[in-house]
Amino acid sequence: MEQTEKQTTDKEQCPHIKKKIGRTTYNVAIHFSKTSRETMTDKINRLILHDINSEDFS
Structure with a gap:
């Protein structure tokens, strides 16, 4: 119940x-x-770099 x-x-x-x-x-x-050890800025930068490296701009 507490949970x-x-x-x-x-x-x-x-x-x-x-x-x-x-x-x-x-x-x-x-x-x-x-x-979490990753800041929001780190996360956004990681996602942008991933898109650039995979050439997925859609």
Whole structure:
């Protein structure tokens, strides 16, 4: 029972983005790992470099 309560609390603390495109509303929950060693800048740079190296620009 405690685990269920903790999961509910964690979900409530996650920021949400709500975006309406046409007649569809998207509700996106954002979460970050507490054990991550990579900053957001590092992650974005890694993803860009991966796309450049794979020549996947779509």
